[in-house]
Amino acid sequence: MKEIMRHIKNNSFAAVYLLYGDEDYLKTSYKNRLREAVCGEDTMNLSVYQGRDVPVAEVADIARTMPFFAERRLIVIEDSGLFKGASEEMTETVKELPDTAVLLFVESEVDKRGRLYKAVNEKGYVCEMKRQTEAALRDWAARIFGGAGKRITRNDMDSFLARAGDDMNNIYNEAMKLISYTGEADVILAGDIDEVCPQRPEDRVFDMINAMSSGKRDEAVRLYFDLLALKEPPMKLLTLISRQFATLMSVKDLSARGKSGQEIAARLGIKPFFAGRYVSQAKNFSAERLRAAVNDCADAETAVKTGRTEDKYAVEMIIVKYSSQ
Numbered sequence: 001m002k003e004i005m006r007h008i009k010n011n012s013f014a015a016v017y018l019l020y021g022d023e024d025y026l027k028t029s030y031k032n033r034l035r036e037a038v039c040g041e042d043t044m045n046l047s048v049y050q051g052r053d054v055p056v057a058e059v060a061d062i063a064r065t066m067p068f069f070a071e072r073r074l075i076v077i078e079d080s081g082l083f084k085g086a087s088e089e090m091t092e093t094v095k096e097l098p099d100t101a102v103l104l105f106v107e108s109e110v111d112k113r114g115r116l117y118k119a120v121n122e123k124g125y126v127c128e129m130k131r132q133t134e135a136a137l138r139d140w141a142a143r144i145f146g147g148a149g150k151r152i153t154r155n156d157m158d159s160f161l162a163r164a165g166d167d168m169n170n171i172y173n174e175a176m177k178l179i180s181y182t183g184e185a186d187v188i189l190a191g192d193i194d195e196v197c198p199q200r201p202e203d204r205v206f207d208m209i210n211a212m213s214s215g216k217r218d219e220a221v222r223l224y225f226d227l228l229a230l231k232e233p234p235m236k237l238l239t240l241i242s243r244q245f246a247t248l249m250s251v252k253d254l255s256a257r258g259k260s261g262q263e264i265a266a267r268l269g270i271k272p273f274f275a276g277r278y279v280s281q282a283k284n285f286s287a288e289r290l291r292a293a294v295n296d297c298a299d300a301e302t303a304v305k306t307g308r309t310e311d312k313y314a315v316e317m318i319i320v321k322y323s324s325q
Contacts, residue, residue, distance in 0.1 A: 001026070001030065001127060001129075003125060003127070004017070004030055004033070004034065004125070004127060005033075007037075007125075008033060008034070008037040011037070013034075013037075013038060013072070013102050014102070014123075014124035014125045015094075015097045015099070015101070015102065015103065015123050015124050016094050016097060016102070016103040016104070016105070016120050016123050016124035016125075017034060017102070017103070017104045017105065017120075017124055017125050017126075017127070018083070018105045018107065018110070018117070018120045018121075018124070018125075018126045018127070019031060019104070019105070019106045019107070019127050019129055020083070020105075020106070020107040020108065020109065020110045020126075020127075020128055020129065021108075021128045021129035021130050022108065022129075022130070022131060023129040023130060023131050023132065023167075023168060024129075024167075024168075024169055025167070025168030025169045025172065026129040026168065027106050027129045030127070030129070031076065031078075031104065031106050034074075034102075034104055035074060035076065035104075038072055038074040038102050039070065039072065039073070039074045042070055044068045044069075044070075045067045045068055045070045045072070045073035045074065046073070046074050046076070047059075047062050047073070047074070047075045047076070048075075048076045048077075048078075049075075049076070049077045049078070049080070050077075050078045050079060051078075051079055051080070052079075052080060052081050054077055054080045054082065054090075056087070056089045056090050056093060057089070059075060059077070059090070059093060059103075060089075060093040060096075062075060062101075063075060063093060063097055063098065063101040063103065064098060064101075066100060067100055067101075071100070072100055072101065072102055073100065073101050073102070074101075074102050074104065075101060075102070075103045075104065076104045076106070077103070077104070077105050077106070078105075078106040078107075079106070079107065079108065080105070080107065081107075082105070082107075082116055083105070083107050083109070083110035083111055083114060083116055083117055084109060084110070084111055084114075085111075085114075086114070086115070087114075087115075087116050088115070090116055091115045091116045091119045094116065094119045094120055094123055094124075095119055095123060097123065103124075105120065131166050131167075131271070131272060132166065132168065133272075134161070134166075134276070137161060137166060137168070137171060138157055138158075138161065140168070140171075141157065141160065141161065141164075141171055141175055142157065144172065144175045144176075144179075145175060145178075145179065145188060148179045149186055150178075150179060150182065150185075150186060150187070150188050151186060151187050151188070152187070152188040155190075156188060156189065156190050156193060159190060159193055160174070160175075160178070160188075160193050160197060162203060162274075163193065163197040163198075163199055163200075163203060164197060165271065166271050166272070166274075174196070174197050177196050177197075178192060178193065178196050178197070181195065181196045201227060201230075201232050201236070201237070201240060202240060204223055204226070204227055205227075205237065205240040205241055205244055206244065206277075206281075207223055208220050208223040208224060208227075208241075208319070209241065209244050209245070209248075209281065209322075210281055211223060211323070212319060212322050212323040213281055213284035213285060214284065215323060216323065217319070217320060217323035220319050220323050221316065221319055221320070221323075224237070224315065224316065224319055228312070233311075234311035234312045234314070234315045235301070235304065235311050237315055238297060238300060238301060238304075238311070238314065238315050238318070239301075241297060241315070241318060241319075242294060242297035242298065242301070245290055245293040245294045245297060246294050247268060247270070247278065248278065248281060248282045248285060248290050249282075249287065249290040249291060249294060250267075250268055251264055251268065251278045251279055251281075251282040252282040252285070252287050252290060253287065254267060254268075255279055255282060255283075256287075261275035261276050261279055262275065264278070264279065289322070293318070293322050296318060296321070296322075297318060300314040300315070300317070300318055301314075
């Protein structure tokens with residue numbers, strides 16, 4: 001990404017760019033920066049194609065056409081899928097791009113073994129837009145708040161990011177809502193975050209099990225009754241608790257086998273942003289206790305479905321049992 005900014009600063013562009021990955025905010029941001037730098041408000045020399053079925057022959061003709069009273073023309077191709085299959089015609093177009101054209105691809109997935117990817121990598125610049133680390137997102141969010149004249153503590157920032165997740169578009173939108181909500185105040189408080197960015201049931205269950213893992217039974221029970229007050233069905237909460245224990249059991253096993261947080265996240269489908277929290281939480285339970293918890297959750301579900309106990313009571317017993325050290 002620094003290389004793209006260097007190109008923009010020097011007004012010296014590669015013939016072709018490929019921006020790909022799962023961080024849409026970054027792809028959109030750098031697409032717009034390149035578009036502004038290459039052709040600004042000049043729509044006469046801008047061509048945009050979105051989706052599959054890109055008319056490659058037409059793109060090739062446009063690329064060969066001299067720009068109209070300008071130094072360059074820009075061709076933007078988004079979500080074409082061209083990098084997931086054979087595209088010989090586009091590969092040749094990339095190889096033969098004239099100096100007067102800049103071709104910009106924005107894609108979600110690519111096949112690095114394909115000829116088109118290799119042609120772009122050789123002829124121009126390829127940049128993968130990955131999900132950012134927790135530290136990078138924290139710094140970025142702090143700059144958003146700081147730019148609006150707002151301050152926020154480290155603990156409250158972590159709480160905000162835990163709710164907003166690791167998607168930069170969502171973080172930006174939630175930050176803007178907080179900035180608007182707090183008005184003239186120069187500090188964003190925990191209460192503001194609670195009002196504007198309510199936790200999902202899954203996040204509250206995570207906090208509940210975190211309290212359980214620390215032996216804080218009263219806090220865990222309070223969180224449970226808070227969820228009931230929000231009209232969350234006890235059986236849904238039991239399912240979430242069971243799923244959390246099962247995930248922690250897998251995290252415990254993979255950690256014992258020396259897997260990194262990133263490897264664990266990839267294996268279990270956990271967002272890398274949260275992997276460290278799962279690893280920390282798993283350390284507070286033995287493997288045997290996690291296995292027993294999963295089995296007890298299954299037994300509790302059976303007991304409720306067969307009418308042997310009430311759903312609310314069954315969940316409460318799981319919380320009380322696994323809150324003891």
